[in-house]
Structure formats: structure tokens, C-alpha cells
Amino acid sequence: MAEEVLALREQLLAGVTCPVCLDVFEQPVLTACGHSFCGQCLAAVLGDPRRPAACPQCRAPLEPGSQRPNRSLGDLAEVVRSLEEVAARPRCPQHGKALALFCDPCAALLCAPCRDGPEHRGHRVRPAEEAARELQKKLRRNLLYLQEQKKKLNHRVDEKSEDLQVTVGSELQRVAESFEELQWCLEEQKETLLAQLEQMSHELVSKSEEYTHRVLERESLLDTVIGQIQEKREQPAVEFLKDVGTILSSCEAAMAPIPEPVSRELQKSIQSLTDESQQVMAMVDKFRVNMCHEIDWQREQVRLDPQTAHPCLMLLDNNKLVQFSSHEQSLPNTPKKFTRTLSVLGSQGFTSGRHYWEVEVGEKGSWAVGVALGSVLRKDLVSLLSSEKVWALRLHLPGEYSTICITPEVLALREKLQRIRVCLDYEMGRVSFYNAKDMSLILQLEATFTEKVFPYFWICSEDTQIRVCD
Numbered sequence: 001m002a003e004e005v006l007a008l009r010e011q012l013l014a015g016v017t018c019p020v021c022l023d024v025f026e027q028p029v030l031t032a033c034g035h036s037f038c039g040q041c042l043a044a045v046l047g048d049p050r051r052p053a054a055c056p057q058c059r060a061p062l063e064p065g066s067q068r069p070n071r072s073l074g075d076l077a078e079v080v081r082s083l084e085e086v087a088a089r090p091r092c093p094q095h096g097k098a099l100a101l102f103c104d105p106c107a108a109l110l111c112a113p114c115r116d117g118p119e120h121r122g123h124r125v126r127p128a129e130e131a132a133r134e135l136q137k138k139l140r141r142n143l144l145y146l147q148e149q150k151k152k153l154n155h156r157v158d159e160k161s162e163d164l165q166v167t168v169g170s171e172l173q174r175v176a177e178s179f180e181e182l183q184w185c186l187e188e189q190k191e192t193l194l195a196q197l198e199q200m201s202h203e204l205v206s207k208s209e210e211y212t213h214r215v216l217e218r219e220s221l222l223d224t225v226i227g228q229i230q231e232k233r234e235q236p237a238v239e240f241l242k243d244v245g246t247i248l249s250s251c252e253a254a255m256a257p258i259p260e261p262v263s264r265e266l267q268k269s270i271q272s273l274t275d276e277s278q279q280v281m282a283m284v285d286k287f288r289v290n291m292c293h294e295i296d297w298q299r300e301q302v303r304l305d306p307q308t309a310h311p312c313l314m315l316l317d318n319n320k321l322v323q324f325s326s327h328e329q330s331l332p333n334t335p336k337k338f339t340r341t342l343s344v345l346g347s348q349g350f351t352s353g354r355h356y357w358e359v360e361v362g363e364k365g366s367w368a369v370g371v372a373l374g375s376v377l378r379k380d381l382v383s384l385l386s387s388e389k390v391w392a393l394r395l396h397l398p399g400e401y402s403t404i405c406i407t408p409e410v411l412a413l414r415e416k417l418q419r420i421r422v423c424l425d426y427e428m429g430r431v432s433f434y435n436a437k438d439m440s441l442i443l444q445l446e447a448t449f450t451e452k453v454f455p456y457f458w459i460c461s462e463d464t465q466i467r468v469c470d
Contacts (some may be wrong), residue, residue, distance in 0.1 A: 009083065013399040016077040019057050020045070023076040024084070030070040033060035042067060102131035128369050133312065148231040169358050174283070176298065186284070200270055204262065211261035219257055225250045252345035286439060297423065302455050302468045305347040313459065319347070320468045324459050341382040346455030346468075349374055356423040357455060363462030365414045367371040368394035368404055371424055371431050373449075384458065391431040391445045392456055393420065405445050419469070424453060 016025050020041035027039040035057045037045075042062075045053050050064035090099050090109065097111035104124040115125045228247050251450040262270075286371025304319045311328040315321070322344055333339065345359075359369050368384065376382060377389075384394065384404050393411075401411040419436035426449050433442040457466050 012076075012080050012083070014302075016073065016080045024081050025070075025073060028070040028073045029067040030073075031055055031060075031062055032066045033058055033062075036070050036073055039069075048089050090128075090307070101125050101126045104131070162427045172426060174236060179329040181306065189280060193273075196273055197277065203266065204270075207261050207263075207266070211258070214258055218254070220252050221250070225254045282438070297354045297356050300348065300355050300357045300455075301470065302346045302348065304457065304468065305336070305345050305454075307334055308335045308338060309344040310342045312342060313344055315344070317467070322457055322459055322467075323465045323466060324462050326462065336378060338378050338382075340380055341377070341384075342457070342460050343372075343376075343382065343456065343458045345372060345376075345457075349452035349454045350424060351425055351452050352426050354423070354425050356421055358419060359457075360419050360467040360469060361416065361417060362464030362466075364398055365461030366394075366396055366459070367422060367461075367464055367466055368456070368458035369466060370404065370433075370445075371453050371455050373422065374452040374454060390456055391447055392458070393433045393443055394458070403443060403445065405447075411443065417442070422455070426453065 013024075017023065018025050018028070018041055019035075020037055023038075025036065025038055028036045029039050029042055030036050031042070033055050035055055037056065043050075045056055046062065047053070047065055052064065054060070054061050062270075091097060092099055092111035092114060094110050095113045096177045097113060099109035099111055101110040101112065101115055102108070102125065103110050103120050104126070106120065106123065108120075109128060110120060110125060114120060163321060220459070225247070228250065232244065232247055239252045246423045262450055272302055304315050304322055306315050306319060309315055309322070311331050312325050314323045314325050314329070316323065324342065331337070338344065361367055361369065370390065372391075373389040375389065382390065384390070384392075386406060387404055388406055390404050394402050394404050395417075396402055399413075399416065401413050401417070403411065404410050415435070417435060420432040420442070421436045423430075423434065425431040425432075429449055431447060434440065435442055455468075459466055
């Protein structure tokens, strides 16, 4: 049965197909020879202006104006076109029926059996054409609104982009000028120092050559005077005394001290120039290190957390200074407070980023500075020899520095530390310590952080203190 319906459909489609455009007739016309064509197709055959032509199908002569509309064929063509549209509709994969309905809550096309199923029973279901018309109107309204929003958004973006472009352009110029000025200043200072050092070098070479010449002259004079004395001392008295005055004068000249190759004035000038050169180089090194560090790292204004401080630790100066006291303070024993270890944490913890702070420490006593995990022991003794939750630099004995970490070690430091920069790189798992005096690296410890990290301070003697620097 289905094959017969398909065959009938094909026959109908063949009967309403224009032999020129091979599509369903549009406003068909009938020629005198009995053939039908689309109105526009036949008009194209007759040309503009119209002239006699041959029938595209039988080649019979066609005269302009001899054609008449074929309305019955046109009506049949509309019926076939409607059937084609119905046949072209998508079908339900479950029931094989045309999807001619639309479920509003589910926003889904349905066939008649689907509408009666449990999934869509009670839902608002209407013809697909009706739903399409309403949703098209809604989409048109949305389209107009979105287009207006796009215009406004583009306008704002353009204005913001222009403002940012002006800012970036100004910053480009300012940075370029600043670095050019800095480069010019450094180059000028470099040329001045090099010229002065070269002048001193030439003067030293000249003095050295002059001193060598004087030494050679003195050696020659000494040889001459020694020979004269050896010859004169064997002569009789009268003959000995004839020119002894000349020999004595030569002796005095030979015994006169040879001037030093480098005068005190020249030594002072060289020392002054050397000090100036070292000062300039130290300033350049400090500027370079500080600039790189300040840009990449966030300086923190650390304050000590009184809720964590051991009862024997006194916090002073707006919680920036910690001192040891042999008398325990009467304070509430909160969960955060250290009760077995003389420690205190910073009030701010970190879970990401690069941070640093500086502390001033004493040259005597016992202290430690660094970082600790938030889960560090508060009510039990914290081992400062080997710890899995503390990473710190420690002064245990005068001049003896060591590390607090999983694998502690004693450090061989020549200089006594007074101001220390503690740096925390959370993502890289690094805790670094610098001598803030010249930004030389003291120590770098490796770790893996998976929780909040706090600044850590330990102090165990009355003759020292730790101060957090602003």
C-alpha cells in the first residue's frame, strides 16, 4: 500500500512539473499548442519586448498574447506543494508520525501519540504552525532588544578601549622616558667613575716608574760611594783627608730615604675613589634587587596575633614587638594559643601568592622567624630540631644559626643578622630568607603547602626581642 501511495505521489508531481524549470508550476499558463509552463518561464522564452518564439516542448510557433492562465492546473500544483510540505515534515522516531504538535513546557515537537503519552499529559500542546508563529514574534522582540544592547555595549567598549589606549600610551611614553633618564644617569656616573679610575691607574703607573728609576739611581750611587770608601780607607792620612768631604757628602746623599712610590695624598684619593665606587655599585645592586623583588612580591604589614601568643610572650607596640617574660601572664587558654612552645603567629595567613615581610632580631639570645602551617601544634611541644609544619631560621647560640624544617642544618654565616626579609612563595613551595642590609640570600627552604600558612615567631630569652618592620 505504501508503494502505491508513493507511486501516486510521483505521478501527481510529474503532472504539475514545469518542463522548463523542472519545479512545481507557479502561475501556469496554457499555450495554443496545448502545453503548460510557469508564467515567468514562458515570459522568459518570449523575451522582452515580447516576440514570436517556438514552444519549448513541441517547437510549435508561439505568438505573444495567445496564452491564457491554466487555473485548474495551478490549483492542483498548490495541492501537490502542500502534500510535499507535509511529506517533508520530520517524523517521530518512536511512532513514525508527523511531528505536527509542539509542547510548550518541554519546548519539544510531538506527534499525536506522543501528546497522549505520560510525559506530556497535562501539558499545553498546540499545533506546530501556531507555536511557530508565536515564538517567531517572541524571537523578533528578543532580536530587537539584543541588537539595541549590542549597540550600547559596543559603544561602551569603544569608549573604555579608547580611555585605556590613552592610559597605556601615556604609560608607554612615561616608562620609556624614565628608563632613558635612568640609563643616561647611570651612563654618566659610569663614565665619571671609569675616567677617575683610569686617571688613578695612569698616575700609579707613573709613580711606579718614577720610583723604579730612583731605586736604580740609588743602587748606582751606592755602588759608587762604597767603592770610593773602600779605596779611600787604605790611603795615608794626608791624602785621605784631601777629598774626604766630597765622599762624606756622597754618603749623606746615599743614605737619604727614597720617597715612597705612593704619597699619602694619593693613597687617600685612591681610597676615597674606591669607597665612592663601591658605594655606587652597592646602590645599583640594591636598586636592581629591590626593583625585581618589589614588582613580583607583595609586601605584607604583618601583626602578631595575641590569641596565639604563649603566656610568657609579651606583645608590645601595637602587636609589632614580642619579648620574653619569665612570668606567665594570666590569659584565657583559647584553642589557638601556644601553651607548650614559646611561639606566636602572625594574624594574617596566606593560601596563594608571593608575600614578604621584614623583622629586626637581636644578635644574642635565642629566636626563630619563618612560617608555619595553621595546623601546627598549639597544646603540645613543637620540635624545633625537625618539624614538618614549621620552616624557619633560628639563632640558638651566639653566632650559631640553623634551620627549622624536616631536615635541619647548621648554617655557616659570617655576618651577624639584624634585619631579615622573609619571603613566602606559596605556589612554588619556597620560603626564602634575605639579609635586608644588602639583599643577599641567607637561606631557601622547599616545602609543599596544602593549607593556610602564617608568619611564625619563636623567642626564648630575656635579652632579645623580635620586631616586625613596617
